[in-house]
Amino acid sequence: MKxxxxxxxxxxxxxxxxxxxxxxxxxxxxxxNIKKEAIEHLYLERYFMVxxxxxxxxxxxxxxxxGDVLKIVPVSGVQYTVPxxxxxxxxxxxxxxxxxxxxxxxxxxxxxxxxRVSILKTIDEDEGLSGSMSAIIFLxxxxxxxxxxxxxxxxxxxxxxPVYSLIKDVKEFSVQRLKKIVPPKTSTKEFAVLSRExxxxxxxxxxxxxxxKEFTENMTHEIQTxxxxxxxxxxxxxxxxxxxxxxxxxxxxxxxxxxKLFNISKGLTMLCKLDNKQYNSLSEISIKELVKQRxxxxxxxxxxxxxxxxEDYSNDVTVLMDISLSEIIIDNILKNAIQHNMQEGKxxxxxxxxxxxxxxxxxxxxxxxxxYFDRFYSGMPNQSLGLGLSIVKKITDYYSFSISYNYSDxxxxxxxxxxxxxxxS
Amino acid sequence: MNILIVEDEINLAKEISEYxxxxxxxxxxxxxxxxxxxxxxxxxxxxxxxxxKLPDGNGINLIHHIKRKKITSGIIVLSxxxxxxxxxxxxxxxxxxxxxxxxxxxxxxxxxxxLIRRHLHNGDNTIEYNEIKIDVPKLRVTVKDNSLTLTxxxxxxLLYFIANAGKVITKDAISYSVWNNHSDMDVSNEIIYxxxxxxxxxxxxxxxxDYIQSVYGIGYKFNDTGL
Numbered sequence: 001m002k003x004x005x006x007x008x009x010x011x012x013x014x015x016x017x018x019x020x021x022x023x024x025x026x027x028x029x030x031x032x033n034i035k036k037e038a039i040e041h042l043y044l045e046r047y048f049m050v051x052x053x054x055x056x057x058x059x060x061x062x063x064x065x066x067g068d069v070l071k072i073v074p075v076s077g078v079q080y081t082v083p084x085x086x087x088x089x090x091x092x093x094x095x096x097x098x099x100x101x102x103x104x105x106x107x108x109x110x111x112x113x114x115x116r117v118s119i120l121k122t123i124d125e126d127e128g129l130s131g132s133m134s135a136i137i138f139l140x141x142x143x144x145x146x147x148x149x150x151x152x153x154x155x156x157x158x159x160x161x162p163v164y165s166l167i168k169d170v171k172e173f174s175v176q177r178l179k180k181i182v183p184p185k186t187s188t189k190e191f192a193v194l195s196r197e198x199x200x201x202x203x204x205x206x207x208x209x210x211x212x213k214e215f216t217e218n219m220t221h222e223i224q225t226x227x228x229x230x231x232x233x234x235x236x237x238x239x240x241x242x243x244x245x246x247x248x249x250x251x252x253x254x255x256x257x258x259x260k261l262f263n264i265s266k267g268l269t270m271l272c273k274l275d276n277k278q279y280n281s282l283s284e285i286s287i288k289e290l291v292k293q294r295x296x297x298x299x300x301x302x303x304x305x306x307x308x309x310x311e312d313y314s315n316d317v318t319v320l321m322d323i324s325l326s327e328i329i330i331d332n333i334l335k336n337a338i339q340h341n342m343q344e345g346k347x348x349x350x351x352x353x354x355x356x357x358x359x360x361x362x363x364x365x366x367x368x369x370x371x372y373f374d375r376f377y378s379g380m381p382n383q384s385l386g387l388g389l390s391i392v393k394k395i396t397d398y399y400s401f402s403i404s405y406n407y408s409d410x411x412x413x414x415x416x417x418x419x420x421x422x423x424x425s
Numbered sequence: 426m427n428i429l430i431v432e433d434e435i436n437l438a439k440e441i442s443e444y445x446x447x448x449x450x451x452x453x454x455x456x457x458x459x460x461x462x463x464x465x466x467x468x469x470x471x472x473x474x475x476x477x478k479l480p481d482g483n484g485i486n487l488i489h490h491i492k493r494k495k496i497t498s499g500i501i502v503l504s505x506x507x508x509x510x511x512x513x514x515x516x517x518x519x520x521x522x523x524x525x526x527x528x529x530x531x532x533x534x535x536x537x538x539x540l541i542r543r544h545l546h547n548g549d550n551t552i553e554y555n556e557i558k559i560d561v562p563k564l565r566v567t568v569k570d571n572s573l574t575l576t577x578x579x580x581x582x583l584l585y586f587i588a589n590a591g592k593v594i595t596k597d598a599i600s601y602s603v604w605n606n607h608s609d610m611d612v613s614n615e616i617i618y619x620x621x622x623x624x625x626x627x628x629x630x631x632x633x634x635d636y637i638q639s640v641y642g643i644g645y646k647f648n649d650t651g652l
Contacts (some may be wrong), residue, residue: 228528251643300616
C-alpha cells in the first residue's frame with residue numbers, strides 16, 4: 001500500500017472515530033442537559049406556584065403559562081408534601097412517535113382545601129434540537145475531516161516528491177549506464193541526507209564497476225601481446241632440427257595452454273562487450289539459413305565423429321540481431337553438441353514455433369542444470385573452458401530471448417526461444 | 426623483397442623478422458612510429474606489418490601517411506584488439522589485411538605471401554613448388570600437368586603447406602588457419618590428420634614426391650630436402 005493511502009486511511013479512521021465518540025458524548029451531554037433543565041424548570045414552576053398561592057393568588061387562575069400541561073385536581077388529603085418526579089410516555093393517537101415527558105406532582109393547600117398539581121413538560125422537542133445540533137456538528141466535522149484528507153494528500157505529495165523522484169532514479173539506475181543518481185532538491189533534512197547517501201552509493205558503484213571493467217578490458221588486451229610473444233617463441237623452438245620427442249611434447253603442451261589462455265581472454269572480452277552493450281548493429285537473420293550454414297561449417301567435425309545429424313526446420317524464424325552474435329550462439333551450441341557427443345552419436349536440430357533445439361546424445365549424465373550456463377562451469381575435467389554456453393546465455397539475455405537446458409533419455413537439449421521475453425526488472 | 430615490421434614489442438618483432446627472413450625477405454623493424462616514417466622514406470617496402478598501438482603514435486595514422494605518400498606497400502595490420510570498428514577503420518584507411526594477436530608465424534607468413542601475390546603479380550597469380558603448380562584464381566592444382574581434384578580444405582591445406590615450406594607447422598596453426606577459430610575443438614587433431622592423409626594420398630597418386638612429413642607430437646613439415 002502506498003504511504004499516502006496508508007496515511008489517509010489511518011488519518012480517516014482516527015478522525016472518524018474521534019468524530020463519532022465526540023458526537024456521541026455531545027449528544028448525551030446535550031440530552032442530559034436538556035432533561036436537567038426541564039426538571040429544574042418544573043421545580044421552578046412549582047416554586048413559583050407555591051409562592052403565588054402563599055401570596056393568595058387563587059389556584060384556579062393558574063393555567064396556560066405554566067408547563068405544557070397543568071392539571072389541578074382537588075384531593076381529600078395531602079399526600080405529596082415532597083414533590084415527585086415522574087417520566088411519562090405519551091403517544092398521540094394515530095401517530096407512532098412517542099413523547100417523553102417529565103411530570104412533577106405535588107400537593108398544595110389553599111384555603112384548607114388540598115389540590116394535587118401536576119405539571120407536565122415534554123422534552124422531545126428539545127431533544128430534536130440536540131439531534132439537529134449534533135448533526136450540524138457532525139457534518140461540519142465530516143467536512144473538516146475530508147478537507148483535511150485532501151490537504152493531507154496535497155501536502156504529502158509536495159513533501160514526498162523528492163522521495164518519489166529518488167525512487168524513480170533508483171529504479172532506473174543501471175551501473176552500466178554510468179550515470180550516477182543526482183540527489184533531488186529538498187529542504188527536508190532527512191530526505192536530503194537519504195538522497196545524498198544514495199547518490200554517493202551510486203557514484204561508488206559506478207566507479208567500482210568502471211575500474212573492474214577497465215581491469216578486465218586492459219587485462220584481456222594486454223595479455224594478447226605477451227601471448228603472441230610466447231607463441232612465436234614456441235614456434236621457433238619447434239623449428240629446431242635437434243628437437244627431441246620429449247621436448248616436442250612439452251612445447252605442444254605449452255602451446256595448448258597459451259591457446260587456452262587466448263581463448264579465455266577472447267571469451268571474457270566478448271562477455272565484457274556484451275556487458276557494456278557494445279553490440280548495436282541489427283540485421284535480419286533467418287535462423288534456418290544460419291543454422292544450415294553453420295552446420296556446413298562444422299561438417300568435418302560432425303563427420304569425424306560419425307555423428308548422425310537429424311535436421312527438422314518446420315518453420316523458419318527471422319530475428320533481428322547482430323550477425324556475429326547470431327553466429328556465436330549457433331556455433332557455441334553446435335560445438336558443444338559435437339564436442340560432448342560420443343562416437344556415432346546423434347544430433348537433433350529442430351526449428352519449430354520460434355524455438356531452436358539442438359540435442360545431442362551423450363554417455364555422460366546431465367550436467368547440473370542450474371549451473372549449465374555459468375561461467376567456467378564445465379561438466380567434465382579438462383574438456384572445455386566452460387565459457388561457450390555462458391556467452392550464449394549472455395547473448396540470449398542481451399536480446400531478451402530465453403534459453404533452457406534439459407537432459408532426458410540420454411539427450412542433452414539446449415533450447416533457444418526467439419520470442420522476446422519481457423523480463424521483470 | 427623488403428618487409429617493414431612496425432611493432433613496439435621488441436621480442437615479437439624479432440621473431441617475426443627471423444621467421445620471415447628464412448623465406449628470403451629482407452626484414453626491417455621499427456619499434457616507434459617516427460622510426461617507421463624514416464624507414465619508409467629510405468627503403469621501398471613490398472609489405473608493411475603494422476601494430477596499431479605504438480608508444481609515439483597511432484598505426485592508423487601511419488596507414489594514412491603511406492596512402493598519402495602514394496607508397497605502394499601492402500599493409501597487414503597486427504592488432505591485439507579485434508573490435509569490429511577498429512578493423513573497419515583500419516581497412517577503410519587502406520590496410521589490406523588484419524591479423525589478430527596472438528597469431529601463428531606460419532599464418533602470418535601465408536598471409537604475407539597471399540598479399541604479395543595479389544599485390545605484385547596482378548595477372549599471373551600462380552604458385553609453383555617443384556612439380557606442383559597452383560592457379561590461385563582458378564583454384565586449380567596440377568602436378569606434372571596432371572590435374573588434381575582436391576576438396577576445399579585440402580586445397581587450403583596445400584596452400585598453407587607450400588607457403589610455409591621447410592618449416593614445421595603445428596596442428597594448432599593448421600586448425601586455426603584452415604578451420605579458422607575452432608582450434609579449441611578437441612576433435613580437430615583427428616580431422617587434420619584425416620585431411621592431411623587424404624591430401625598426401627592424392628598428391629602421391631598424381632605422381633608427386635612425398636613432401637609432407639609428420640613431426641612427432643607437433644605437426645607437419647612440407648619440404649623437399651632429403652628427398
